[in-house]
Amino acid sequence: MPKQPGGQRLRLPLEWLGILPFMIFAVLFLILPTMKIVIGAFQTADGSFTLQNLIDLNTDSIRSAYWTSLKLSFVTALLGCAIGFAMAAAVVFGGLPKGVRNPLVTFSGVASNFAGVPLAFAFIATLGPVGLVTVWLRTEFGINLRAMGFNLLSFWGLVITYLFFQIPLMILIIIPALDGLKREWREAAAVLGATGAQYWRMVALPILFPSLLGTFALLFANAFGAVATAFALTGPQLNIVPIKLFAQIRGDVLGNPNLGYALAFGMIVITALANFLYIWLRVRSERWLK
């Protein structure tokens, strides 16, 4: 067949055209803002280079904001993984009726995206100081959550609220991984004399480890960046980084945008470190994968 030079030249651009919207999006909303943040973190208000913003991060209040954020992210990721794993395992192996699985997956799909103001409102309306459940427990059973030390607008209140999207996210991601565990592995282990616990410890968990790790990292990042829920729930009173950040950049007279950039830069660094840790662990645990 004779060569058609025109057709040759058209080919590549056409194939790349499909991902063009994605690339525009990535540049506009990911790369440019990130650059702005990184550059802004090293600028004074009039645009000259400085390290002062980073130095200013080293105050008690900001240090504790980072610490609380890390704790919150870590705790909700860990609990989300553990509880979500148990629920997914119950659905996949626990002999629950087939009819349970699809509704659970559908619900998880919805709940894992339930965040921000609606989620905060939902929790305030149920577990807040005058929430439905709080009042019901008090009037019907005489259980006073507040007197027992529970306060929705606190660290553990935020943990519970975050779990509402962390657990479903875990379920969504881990069910396919659990489906990937072959029946032959379990049966081969059993027939070789292994107990159920030995099978999980020596076979299933090592195989799932990369997925668990990846999901943990995702849940961690998910919680670490979840400003809207936290702010909507507690307002500025809880000291976590996203709220601090929000306070700096929303344009208050008191705000210092460049300190805001430095705060965000700190978040990027922490997320990047977490990702490196994740990738390193994952590579180590995946030597046996193709």
Add this chain to the structure above:
Amino acid sequence: MSFLTMTHLEKIFGQNRVVKDFSLSVEKGEFISLLGPSGCGKTTVLRMVAGFESPSAGGITIDGKDVTGLKANSRNIGMMFQAYALFPNMTVADNVAFGLKVKGAPKAERDARVAEMLALIGLADLGGRFPFQLSGGQQQRVALARALAPRPSVLLLDEPLSALDAKVRVSLRNQIRQIQQELGITTIFVTHDQEEAMSISDRIVVMNGGVADQVGAPFEIYNRPRTRFVANFVGTLNTFEVEVADPASGRVMLAGQGLTLPDAPLAARAGETLSVALRPEALRLGRLPDAEALLTAKVTDVHFMGSVIRLKADLAGAAVSLDTFNRPDTPPPVVGSEVEVSLSGRDFILLQA
């Protein structure tokens, strides 16, 4: 008492009786194949022996001990699956050592046993590899080593060769048989490949619809199939209608020629027709001195398969298959030609059911 016994095993899934009144006694060191079409319950029988399914009725003993209620992990059984059953996160050596490890055997003992097993399957240098770095045939050999390492009392194999290509399949089945004989381990092998079953088994159980149709040595199953199903499932079969001449002596007529069937007296009256069958190799090409009858057949197809040549031909109104050995100095008959075929009444198989 036999080493492994299954008595009146039954398995019901929902409304479905998948295994019906299945009984079998296996001697120590015997190699038994369960042979049958897809869905006849072979795997279910094997899984009941392994302890993955509990029988709806009946019992299983191993070495005189009733294991019917025991869990899979306390039966001391070795099992090999169809494919992909190696633990992907462990090296070959760790896979083979697994059974000993969960039993708490010391490391030195495990290492020695792993080396011994890898040598047995001819993969001594591959202990450090992961399963994905092995070919399908190598993976199955490792699976065999893993199953044998803890010295099981019974070895169960569920179509372990079906995912492999033809050449590897043949060499691996011979290796399995050789190792089995070397270790003298009692073995049940599930397959739906009759050639595979016949070539390596001491005895074959032909299963059909959840029941054992016939149990016997390969020679017996092939030459004296008891049912039409067994006859058809094992090997190729030509069937003819013959007219009974003298039931007492087993004399029948086929295309005007007299033949004497081996199962006299016949359960039929003179003048009735009977269904009989003949293996392709019992229709012999040419005029042979020991033959009872000589018929003419018209060749319709020729398959040259190497050492064997399979002809299709019209014989006495039936389309038949006819096998003859290749001879370097004699080219096979051509399509459309007429050939003489010798046959004898003693080769006929009388089909009962």
